[in-house]
């Protein structure tokens with residue numbers, strides 16, 4: 001069999017471990033060949049093929065990023081290029097394609113599957129917002145990095161009796177903010193799922209300082225928004241790939257809080273450091289199991305599905321179901337925070 005593989009969307013710790021597992025499982029257990037396509041869907045359209053053998057994936061287990069590279073392409077270019085995609089896959093004799101990516105990459109995979117292209121998807125995202133899987137690899141690494149950073153901010157904040165806002169990734173979902181915030185003992189966690197009220201945050205800050213607390217640490221997802229009418233957030237519009245452009249919610253909230261509360265406020269934006277470097281051991285294992293099970297599914301002919309974590313087992317779920325909605329933080333998980341924040 002010949003297996004095609006590509007990585008799409010933003011990079012994520014664990015992508016290389018998936019590639020290694022797809023190659024090792026396909027070659028060692030089935031005697032198959034694996035062809036990588038560089039730079040996501042764009043590279044497939046442009047026929048940026050590169051054979052992957054066991055030597056090529058050696059030492060990839062611990063390496064962050066993706067050795068295949070990744071690039072965004074406008075969905076319309078993909079739709080218009082369906083004939084070209086089929087041609088490239090035919091030219092390389094690809095029997096099944098394994099796209100590894102977030103909800104965008106997997107939406108494209110579901111569509112290709114509907115068009116009759118054999119695919120098995122692998123979900124990736126540090127944001128952990130893909131539905132039908134308990135977790136995605138990359139999330140644990142991002143939370144560990146963010147937790148370490150927030151731990152460090154406590155001591156400098158308390159020394160100066162400051163309010164410290166930490167912006168973490170999380171475009172549509174607050175999983176990173178919630179987990180890193182809980183792990184690092186943040187006093188306030190703001191997520192896209194629950195628009196925030198600036199006045200309520202000012203009251204929380206005053207209450208903490210009034211009762212003698214030394215500092216405030218607030219973790220805020222990049223995709224968090226204020227309740228309408230409570231604060232102006234600059235609109236960055238939509239980029240060429242249809243994503244909302246962020247304008248720095250933590251910085252803007254910081255200015256607003258400083259003006260309203262009279263306290264010193266500082267803002268730290270963690271940004272891409274959350275996606276860089278080596279995956280945690282948890283993510284290495286999850287990524288390896290995802291890659292291994294995707295290769296098995298590809299060889300069994302279980303097309304149109306995505307590998308997923310259900311409890312401790314790896315399952316297969318229809319791609320269509322997985323991309324029907326995003327997995328945001330449910331209200332009962334948000335409610336769990338009440339005894340630990342404020």
Ligand SMILES: Nc1ncnc2c1ncn2[C@@H]1O[C@H](COP(=O)(O)OP(=O)(O)OP(=O)(O)O)[C@@H](O)[C@H]1O
Nearest residue numbers: 008009010072073075101102103104105107108125
């Ligand atoms: N609705 C869609 N239909 C077809 N293709 C799509 C669709 N949405 C996204 N894609 C394709 O998938 C690519 C990756 O999508 P996107 O940039 O959203 O990354 P992702 O896989 O969701 O990962 P990330 O978690 O980084 O957002 C896009 O560049 C585009 O080529």
Ligand SMILES: O=P(O)(O)OC[C@H]1O[C@](O)(CO)[C@@H](O)[C@@H]1O
Nearest residue numbers: 010102125126127169170171275
């Ligand atoms: O800077 P890039 O690569 O466009 O991606 C940023 C986005 O990718 C993610 O890391 C993963 O979806 C988001 O949290 C973030 O908004």
Ligand SMILES: [Mg+2]
Nearest residue numbers: 009102103104
């Ligand atoms: Mg996306």
